[in-house]
Amino acid sequence: MGLGFIAIAVILLFILQYNNAIDSRRFIEDSEPYFHFLMEDDYGFLLQIRYGADIDVEKLFGQRVRNGLVTIVAFIFMFLSKMNFIYIISSVLLGFLIFKMPYRKLKKYYKNNLSNIDAMLPYYLKSLEILIQHYTVPVALSKSIETAPEVFKSGLKKLITQIDAGNSTVDPYMDFAKEYPVRDSMRMMRLLYRLGLGSQENKQEQLMMFARTVSTLQNKSRENKYKNRLESMENRTMLMLGVTGGGIIMLLLFSMMQMMNI
Secondary structure (H helix, E strand, O other): OHHHHHHHHHHHHHHHHHOOOOOHHHHHHHHHHHHHHHOOOOHHHHHHHHHOOOOOHHHHHHHHHHHHHHHHHHHHHHOHHHOOHHHHHHHHHHHHHHHHHHHHHHHHHHHHHHHHHHHHHHHHHHHHHHHHOOOOHHHHHHHHOOOOOHHHHHHHHHHHHHHHOOOOOOHHHHHHHHHOOOOOHHHHHHHHHHHHHOOHHHHHHHHHHHHHHHHHHHHHHHHHHHHHHHHHHHHHHHHHHHHHHHHHHHHHHHHHHHHHHO
16 A cells, blocks of 8 residues: 555656646755755865865765755655654755765765875975965965865865965964865965065065975975874785685685594
């Protein structure tokens, strides 16, 4: 009875959709603004990290809303014949999980790539150091965007926009560091801010200190890269030894069982 009712409801919805009596796509698009408060603060940033600065954040968020709503409606129809409060709550929770799944994947991708960002930062700062020798810090930051790693470009644009808007505090630099919370990012951005404030007479001395710090970061990055490579090789070796040892033990047990059967 329940399955027959669901089948009839699905066919009816299909007929109404086919005849343009209802427009499910329009309904979802109209409903999307009401769900906009669910968008995570860092969702746009994570999308740009994953797909680049030209990604359509609103379109992808709309797809998340659509998938969540479709899941809720589908499960409500499935349990319509025995619907109660628990089934409604379960359907909403499942829809919310489907809605959250793409964000969690982006978050996982970002965490997995923090080590790559950490490794790229010293080399970006080295190229910035060369530009600062010829330009002021804001101009050097602006000129560095073109050759900067893709992951830093959106953060650099925000930084330059805040500086051009007249924000002469350390906040724009700290906002950049917060977007890329890797080792020493806070300290390096503070050094960069002080370098921008320094007088022309003290610029060379401050630049030398900045250069020494960048060189130290580059050395740390090389050491970490070498250490990670060694750990990866050790893990693979241990895995091979474990598989080999397990295979030998299984072979011995099999041989002993055959001997006992004899």
